[in-house]
Amino acid sequence: MTSGYEPWDEARGAEIIAEHSGLEGATLVILHALQEAFGYVPEPAIPMVAQALSLSRAEVHGVFTFYHDFRKQPAGRHVLKLCRAEACQAAGGDALAARAEAKLGISLGNTTADDRVTLEPIYCLGLCATAPSAMLDGRVVGRLDETRIDALVAEAQR
Amino acid sequence: MSMRIFIPRDAGAVAVGADDVALAFEQTAAKRGVAIEIVRTGSRGLYWLEPMVELATPQGRIAFGPVTTAEVPALLDAMAGNGQHALRLGVTDEIPWLKRQTRLTFARCGVIDPRSVDDYRAHGGYRGLERALTLTSDQILADVTTSGLRGRGGAGFPTGIKWKTVAQTSADRKYIVCNADEGDSGTFADRMIMEGDPLVVIEGMTIAGITVGATKGYIYIRSEYPHAVEAMNAAIVAARRAGLLGKRIGGSVHEFDLEVRVGAGAYVCGEETSLLESLEGRRGIVRAKPPLPAHKGLFGRPTVINNVLSFAAIPFILDNGAKAYSDFGMGRSRGTMPIQLAGNIKYGGLFETAFGITLGELIDDIGGGTFTGRPVRAVQVGGPLGAYFPRALFDTPFDYEAFAARDGLIGHAGVVVFDDSVDMAKQARFAMEFCAVESCGKCTPCRIGSTRGVETINKIINGERVAQNLAVVEDLCNTMKFGSLCALGGFTPYPVMSALKHFREDFGPAPARLQAAE
Numbered sequence: 090m091t092s093g094y095e096p097w098d099e100a101r102g103a104e105i106i107a108e109h110s111g112l113e114g115a116t117l118v119i120l121h122a123l124q125e126a127f128g129y130v131p132e133p134a135i136p137m138v139a140q141a142l143s144l145s146r147a148e149v150h151g152v153f154t155f156y157h158d159f160r161k162q163p164a165g166r167h168v169l170k171l172c173r174a175e176a177c178q179a180a181g182g183d184a185l186a187a188r189a190e191a192k193l194g195i196s197l198g199n200t201t202a203d204d205r206v207t208l209e210p211i212y213c214l215g216l217c218a219t220a221p222s223a224m225l226d227g228r229v230v231g232r233l234d235e236t237r238i239d240a241l242v243a244e245a246q247r
Numbered sequence: 248m249s250m251r252i253f254i255p256r257d258a259g260a261v262a263v264g265a266d267d268v269a270l271a272f273e274q275t276a277a278k279r280g281v282a283i284e285i286v287r288t289g290s291r292g293l294y295w296l297e298p299m300v301e302l303a304t305p306q307g308r309i310a311f312g313p314v315t316t317a318e319v320p321a322l323l324d325a326m327a328g329n330g331q332h333a334l335r336l337g338v339t340d341e342i343p344w345l346k347r348q349t350r351l352t353f354a355r356c357g358v359i360d361p362r363s364v365d366d367y368r369a370h371g372g373y374r375g376l377e378r379a380l381t382l383t384s385d386q387i388l389a390d391v392t393t394s395g396l397r398g399r400g401g402a403g404f405p406t407g408i409k410w411k412t413v414a415q416t417s418a419d420r421k422y423i424v425c426n427a428d429e430g431d432s433g434t435f436a437d438r439m440i441m442e443g444d445p446l447v448v449i450e451g452m453t454i455a456g457i458t459v460g461a462t463k464g465y466i467y468i469r470s471e472y473p474h475a476v477e478a479m480n481a482a483i484v485a486a487r488r489a490g491l492l493g494k495r496i497g498g499s500v501h502e503f504d505l506e507v508r509v510g511a512g513a514y515v516c517g518e519e520t521s522l523l524e525s526l527e528g529r530r531g532i533v534r535a536k537p538p539l540p541a542h543k544g545l546f547g548r549p550t551v552i553n554n555v556l557s558f559a560a561i562p563f564i565l566d567n568g569a570k571a572y573s574d575f576g577m578g579r580s581r582g583t584m585p586i587q588l589a590g591n592i593k594y595g596g597l598f599e600t601a602f603g604i605t606l607g608e609l610i611d612d613i614g615g616g617t618f619t620g621r622p623v624r625a626v627q628v629g630g631p632l633g634a635y636f637p638r639a640l641f642d643t644p645f646d647y648e649a650f651a652a653r654d655g656l657i658g659h660a661g662v663v664v665f666d667d668s669v670d671m672a673k674q675a676r677f678a679m680e681f682c683a684v685e686s687c688g689k690c691t692p693c694r695i696g697s698t699r700g701v702e703t704i705n706k707i708i709n710g711e712r713v714a715q716n717l718a719v720v721e722d723l724c725n726t727m728k729f730g731s732l733c734a735l736g737g738f739t740p741y742p743v744m745s746a747l748k749h750f751r752e753d754f755g756p757a758p759a760r761l762q763a764a765e
Binding site: 113114115116117118120121142148151152155156157158159174175176177178179180181211212213214215216217218219220222227229230231232 | 434509512525
């Protein structure tokens, strides 16, 4: 939930970076830690990471943009991830994803206008024997059907 | 005496309510003043029965499932009384689906408390390491080599040879890296073992460390697996506390420690060189080989990089001997494979068995056909880069070479079942789309070929010059297969070409078969 995140603060950012910069290959660890604290990776943090690790800004920016996980801006208050990989497709995931999109009035990869819900595709939660599956703010849900997806969407909209 | 009740903490079980069930047991027992002890285990892998709850009895554990919170009060009555209940499945080990398996790697998964070193030891854990500590590096290498173990990540490269190369390469530092970036749809064995028996992975990596002379290991776990990250971290702390990680392991002269690193949603990082780049803090761009990671791997140092299941197979081999492992299997595929049955399947879950079982046995006999009850039309084996098999090829035995001979691969042994409502042109397009999104961009066949593939398959679906465009797709697939740097671009042709070959009737404007079914 975005409300649980701290607002961007340079001193706090520097503290997080310093905490991990001694690790071998620390870039991803730091980006994860920043996102965990602020809900996204604030742009001013990129040059700070670069400086701490003796890298160029371009290198850190390149890492930041390569990975699907890192956000440029905060997500909605709730993040609903629907597994769109083959096992969930085989178990009726396509229709459920379309249903969630229709209910929320947005397509996968977007956030509702009121900033309540971000709907995202995810490629495999490893819950392939209880497919189709989803994750709402870190909570996993399997064996989705129309009733369950409706309940999840309603919960996310609250 | 308090009742011991086992409830999985496995993400697959939690996804269908295991946490709620555990809470209901706690609350109901407290209200009634009944003494119970809840042990949160991994999953046994019988997912259609999850949440499956077990009770310790003098006759062995008795299973009940699938349990809902509403049934907990009545279940508690049954457990305290004569044990009769509609959800009673009998003695867990006697459930036929479980009894038919050969659980070497997964012997403890779902049985023990994954965070307890004592429990792990009580079930045979750390005997492999104890024996390894009495052997020379060469003796361990001989065991691993003669066991016939091949890399369980998908490539099937002999583990013993990989380890030997690292052992023989001198350097100031060496690394052990565990590839837990299990991104293939239909696979969840790595997740299950990390959540249900993480110490077996730690033990396997520790044995690798002392064998090749590495003192540091990394476990790279994908971010989509938060439960596995938590379980692995907890087990590392427990192992350190027990003196089984860190300096002087188990009182020996050896030093070895582990750290978990979390991925960030890039499928290509399951490819070993891309994973190494990511661990070093860079974009997950594939490296050209040579040099092999065994010579120049993580931070340019000799590195053993293996899949979770490869490391998890090691303790059994060291404890019971190479022969005990290689006695299972067929041809050059020795030992057991934890096969994952997934998708539209009635009895989905983890089925560990010796190589050689046929696809048909797995789908029809063990898996019980589709969940929807419709006929099975296609099964994809080996994840998004694996081929689609029609029923006509169900006699294919689970074996690296047998699958290769039929233009497929077993990969990480995930089997995804589709019923007759599947549109195979759509599945072929998805394979190309997935490759286009996940391509690291380093090599042209993968980066450009996949996008051209999506466009061309779309034309076929729209009925534009179907024959000519099919020829273009085949040509693209050949270029990708032989011209890509890694398996992402190189193997994407497997699902595409197999769909084309076995399900040609789906390629063209509005498949007649699906129209008839409407």
